[in-house]
Amino acid sequence: MSSEKPHLNLVVIGHVDHGKSTLVGHILYRLGLIDQKTIQMLEEEAKKRGKESFKYAWLLDKLKEERERGVTIALTYMKFETRKYIFTIIDAPGHRDFVKNMITGASQADAALLVVSARKGEFEAGMSPEGQTREHAILAKTMGINQLIVAVNKMDATEPPWSQKRYEQIKTVLGKFLKSLGYDISKIPFIPVSAWTGDNLIERSPNMPWYNGPTLVEALDSLEPPPKPIDKPLRIPIQDVYAISGVGTVPVGRVETGVLKVGDRVVFMPPAKVGEVRSIETHHVRIEKAEPGDNIGFNVRGVSKRDIRRGDVTGHPDNPPTVAEEFTARVFIIWHPTAVTVGYTPVIHIHTASVASRIVEIKAKLDPRTGKVVEENPQFLKMGDAAIVRFKPIKPLVVEKYSDFPPLGRFAMRDMGKTIGIGIVVDVKPMKIEIKTK
Numbered sequence: 001m002s003s004e005k006p007h008l009n010l011v012v013i014g015h016v017d018h019g020k021s022t023l024v025g026h027i028l029y030r031l032g033l034i035d036q037k038t039i040q041m042l043e044e045e046a047k048k049r050g051k052e053s054f055k056y057a058w059l060l061d062k063l064k065e066e067r068e069r070g071v072t073i074a075l076t077y078m079k080f081e082t083r084k085y086i087f088t089i090i091d092a093p094g095h096r097d098f099v100k101n102m103i104t105g106a107s108q109a110d111a112a113l114l115v116v117s118a119r120k121g122e123f124e125a126g127m128s129p130e131g132q133t134r135e136h137a138i139l140a141k142t143m144g145i146n147q148l149i150v151a152v153n154k155m156d157a158t159e160p161p162w163s164q165k166r167y168e169q170i171k172t173v174l175g176k177f178l179k180s181l182g183y184d185i186s187k188i189p190f191i192p193v194s195a196w197t198g199d200n201l202i203e204r205s206p207n208m209p210w211y212n213g214p215t216l217v218e219a220l221d222s223l224e225p226p227p228k229p230i231d232k233p234l235r236i237p238i239q240d241v242y243a244i245s246g247v248g249t250v251p252v253g254r255v256e257t258g259v260l261k262v263g264d265r266v267v268f269m270p271p272a273k274v275g276e277v278r279s280i281e282t283h284h285v286r287i288e289k290a291e292p293g294d295n296i297g298f299n300v301r302g303v304s305k306r307d308i309r310r311g312d313v314t315g316h317p318d319n320p321p322t323v324a325e326e327f328t329a330r331v332f333i334i335w336h337p338t339a340v341t342v343g344y345t346p347v348i349h350i351h352t353a354s355v356a357s358r359i360v361e362i363k364a365k366l367d368p369r370t371g372k373v374v375e376e377n378p379q380f381l382k383m384g385d386a387a388i389v390r391f392k393p394i395k396p397l398v399v400e401k402y403s404d405f406p407p408l409g410r411f412a413m414r415d416m417g418k419t420i421g422i423g424i425v426v427d428v429k430p431m432k433i434e435i436k437t438k
């Protein structure tokens, strides 16, 4: 695998049974970074269980199972490589918890692949008021995913097979809907495919000569790489801190915004420790400056390993990361057995930090689809509710407004080992912290 290629995160969405697993399985099978031995093993097992006809979907299920056992495995399994990019499927289609996974996963997606079935009745079911084609497209847009590819699937099963008329009809209806959500549909490829036979996935389909747009893989290669916010103030959430003998303190993290240069004075928040950058490394190569997307280790003078930890955020002293006294967020409750009330204290997972935060006010309940206020100061929130909520972290925590620093302004709320909800930070009341520059 070439480390030169940019990475893109892709989320796959769509109505139940429209063929997401089959499509992703097929792509992984053909372009995935899975070793031949594993493929063979999976194929044999599929055959043994009489599931050969479900090979691709089943392959994906199997990979998902594997993935749930360990993150490392997942990282190699759910990746595939095209001419321009390395793609990571950040959320593969699940079953029960798909919407939940979709929301949490989608928050980091650079693009979404919407799979819709062209089979008679199936497309219509997905577009019904309860349909997931509709629901997932709304969620993706809400989470800020602006790049979308539509795979019009099961073209082998239209009446007659490979029907241009059916394709055009779907493109018109779905296009109108996506446009109503604010998508620029002139930029969205609608690709007639069969996840099952592979038509128009990687090679051009001989069955649909009437189509002259891109294949799925060509469309994936035409996506824009994620933006590099180099003009914004520096933010590096710290993943780990090492003390290396002969070198000194080496924090490790990914630059989210801004630029870090050798010689810069930096501050770590919340502890407000200041130091000077002596060297920067990425993948064991020394660099003079680091930009958004770079995973780096940097040696700082003036800060000891004991002073800083995972969850702290690095910035420049003239524009330090914001430590929140309180913050206000738009939240969506994904799962809760009873009700969420004032006083409830879930753990907030935000960038590399996790800090319990108390709900001090439920300002308003919102219509999850339109975002309009439906009730002021509700007593409680239930599963499926969207709301504006004010939180107070129980210890100092860096939180930024989503509009200023998206990766530092979105979070998951967890409790009892489960994800209770997700949120987007709309406002932060900063804590006054003095930065001693010595």
Ligand SMILES: Nc1nc2c(ncn2[C@@H]2O[C@H](COP(=O)(O)OP(=O)(O)OP(=O)(O)O)[C@@H](O)[C@H]2O)c(=O)[nH]1
Residues within 6 Å of the ligand: 014, 015, 016, 017, 018, 019, 020, 021, 022, 023, 053, 054, 057, 093, 094, 095, 153, 154, 155, 156, 157, 193, 194, 195, 196, 197
């Ligand atoms: N004829 C035909 N059938 C397909 C195609 N793609 C998927 N299917 C079938 O459609 C059914 C559903 O496919 P899946 O891939 O499991 O669908 P999914 O969207 O992942 O479903 P969930 O994970 O349950 O949401 C299976 O029976 C597949 O074999 C296709 O291109 N053509």
